[in-house]
Amino acid sequence: MKKILITGGNGLLGQTVTRLLSQETNHDVLVTGREQHSVFDKLPVRYSRLDVTDKKQLRDCIQEYRPATIVHTAANTNVDGCEGDREKAQLLNVKAVEYLAESARINGAHIIHISSDYVFDGERAPLDESASPKPVNYYGRTKLASENVLRGAGIRFTIIRSMILYGYGIDVKSNFALWVLNNLSKNKKINVVVDQYGQPTFVDDLGYGIIKIIDLDRTGLYHMTGSEVTSRYDFAVAVAETFKLNKSLIQPISSDEFRQAAPRPRYSEFVTQKARMELGIRLSNVREGLSILKKQMEQRTHNVY
């Protein structure tokens, strides 16, 4: 049994790791988040309020709980927002990681940190863990800077790079699959780009990968994504088909027509062999992930959480 502290525990990945750790392991878990309360009222989770940009609060929390492992999921994940408010993005995505690393060094904790395909420019593929990063937007620059903080911190750390997370969570910021679902179920038309490609990652797969890293005590860098490359448009169509919604509401457009504040890598594909082989995990393709999501959402109406 290990003592594990989760940051950003009310976010999509934070909730998933909390749920999987509580239901499938006997680790001692402290969930933390910026909000006053945890979103879970049916799981026996211990929760503390923690703003990771507050250095003193963070240091006190880690010193008091003394975790063996910190799963750091708190981040500013609004890619266009990061482009517009760089100071805010830097504070949460980089400075907070410095604070965390400092406390981890003092307390001998292992940090599991989540990074992104946005550390790359999308011009070369497929990319394994030895590929050289080259971010094209500010969010990507902060994620790369956070990786480098850990590399220079003199602590035990694991960096997992993932992309296009989708899944269900209570009151989470909408992810791409939920956004498609939400609009199509209200019969609303949506514009979706046909020329941005990536590997949608079912959040439970990433959650299981994190648990394996904890249990096997692995450090280093892992690429961990869904097994299939697809365009955003084709992913939206797969959502419509899985949930039996009207796919003709999905309008194909090009990135040039669809103005986004932050430039995006056009093509992201990771080699995930290291994660699959060393951790023994299976990474779902789009249809597999979406059909599990559908079941989870159906059960949700019967209070699965």
Ligand SMILES: NC(=O)c1ccc[n+]([C@@H]2O[C@H](COP(=O)([O-])OP(=O)(O)OC[C@H]3O[C@@H](n4cnc5c(N)ncnc54)[C@H](OP(=O)(O)O)[C@@H]3O)[C@@H](O)[C@H]2O)c1
């Ligand atoms: N989503 C993706 O497609 C994707 C892809 C690749 C990598 N990642 C990485 O995966 C990790 C988890 O992403 P996610 O999708 O689970 O993000 P998310 O749903 O946006 O969750 C992030 C959580 O962090 C919280 N947070 C914000 N500021 C905080 C603070 N100062 N102190 C403590 N918590 C704070 C957020 O709370 P509020 O909601 O109150 O702001 C939210 O609950 C992030 O590191 C992200 O960069 C995500």
